[in-house]
Amino acid sequence: MRNLIPWRRQExxxxxxxxxxxxxxxLWQNVNRxxxxxxxxxxxxxxxxxxxxxxxxxxxxxxxxAIEVTAELPGMSEKDVDVxxxxxxxxxxxxxxxxxxxxxxDYYHMERSYGSFSRVIPLPRDMVDAxxxxxxxxxxxxxxxxxxxxxxxxxSRRIPVKNS
Amino acid sequence: xxxxxxxxxxxxxxxVETPEGVETTRTGRxxxxxxxxxxxxxxxxxxxxxxxxxxxxxxxxxxxxxLTIEGFVEVERPSGYELVHTEYGIGNFRRVFKLSDQVxxxxxxxxIKHGVLQMDMPFASGPRTRKIAVQAAS
Numbered sequence: 001m002r003n004l005i006p007w008r009r010q011e012x013x014x015x016x017x018x019x020x021x022x023x024x025x026x027l028w029q030n031v032n033r034x035x036x037x038x039x040x041x042x043x044x045x046x047x048x049x050x051x052x053x054x055x056x057x058x059x060x061x062x063x064x065x066a067i068e069v070t071a072e073l074p075g076m077s078e079k080d081v082d083v084x085x086x087x088x089x090x091x092x093x094x095x096x097x098x099x100x101x102x103x104x105x106d107y108y109h110m111e112r113s114y115g116s117f118s119r120v121i122p123l124p125r126d127m128v129d130a131x132x133x134x135x136x137x138x139x140x141x142x143x144x145x146x147x148x149x150x151x152x153x154x155x156s157r158r159i160p161v162k163n164s
Numbered sequence: 165x166x167x168x169x170x171x172x173x174x175x176x177x178x179x180v181e182t183p184e185g186v187e188t189t190r191t192g193r194x195x196x197x198x199x200x201x202x203x204x205x206x207x208x209x210x211x212x213x214x215x216x217x218x219x220x221x222x223x224x225x226x227x228x229x230x231l232t233i234e235g236f237v238e239v240e241r242p243s244g245y246e247l248v249h250t251e252y253g254i255g256n257f258r259r260v261f262k263l264s265d266q267v268x269x270x271x272x273x274x275x276i277k278h279g280v281l282q283m284d285m286p287f288a289s290g291p292r293t294r295k296i297a298v299q300a301a302s
C-alpha cells in the first residue's frame with residue numbers, strides 16, 4: 001500500500017528525535033496505519049496506483065505563527081487546483097493535463113506524469129485560523145499558508161529554570 | 165509492499181551524481197528534472213519540470229552538440245521556519261543532453277511557464293545525414 005501520507009526524511013537538518021515528540025508525526029503514523037490496515041489483503045485493489053500516475057509531493061513547514069504547506073505542481077496554475085480546508089485536514093485536489101496533444105507526435109522519452117490527484121494533509125484540530133488561510137501559486141509551486149490561532153501559538157512556552 | 169515502494173521512488177526527485185574528485189561550485193542539492201521528449205512533424209520538443217525556477221534563473225547552454233539546462237531555485241525561509249514533513253527536497257536542477265544533427269541549432273527556442281520549460285528544436289532542412297567522402301591517398 002502506498003502510504004497516503006508518506007514520511008520520508010530527506011532533510012538532514014531535521015533531527016531524528018523529533019519523531020517521538022512531534023504531534024504531526026504521530027498523527028501521520030496513525031493515518032497511515034489505518035489505511036494500511038484497511039487495504040491489507042486487497043492486492044487486487046482496483047484503485048491502486050498506476051504507473052505514471054501523478055501524485056504531488058508535499059512539504060509541511062512550521063513557523064511560530066503559521067503552518068506552511070508547499071507542493072510542487074509544475075505546469076499547473078491556480079485554476080487547475082482546488083484547495084479546501086476542514087476542521088482537521090487540508091485537501092489539495094486537481095488535475096494535471098498533458099500540455100500538447102498534437103497529431104503526428106511521437107514520444108521518445110516520457111518521465112513526466114499527468115492525471116488527477118488528491119492529497120489530504122491532516123492538521124491538528126483547533127490550531128489553524130480557517131478565515132486567514134491563504135494559497136498562492138508561483139512558478140509551479142503551490143504554497144498554502146495556514147496561520148495558527150492565537151491560543152495555539154502559545155502551546156509551548158519556555159519555562160526558565162531557576163537556580164535555587 | 166516492496167512493489168509499491170519502488171513505484172514511490174519513481175516519483176521522487178533524483179539527485180545529480182557528482183563524479184568523484186569533482187567539486188561543485190554551488191552549495192545545496194542538485195536534482196535531475198523530469199522530462200518528456202516528443203517528436204513533432206517540424207521538430208523535437210523537450211518539456212522539463214522545473215518547479216520554482218524563474219525565467220531569469222535558468223541557464224541554457226549549447227556547446228558543440230551538448231545542451232545543458234540548469235535551473236536555480238531560491239527559497240526564502242523566515243525565522244523560526246522548521247520543516248516538519250518533507251516529501252521533496254528543494255534544490256537546483258541540472259541535466260545534460262546530446263543533440264542529434266537533425267536539429268537546427270540556430271533555431272532552438274525556449275520558454276518557461278508555471279515551472280515547465282518548453283524547448284522547440286526544429287529539424288534542419290536539407291540532408292539529415294552528411295556523408296564524408298574518403299579519398300584514397302595516392
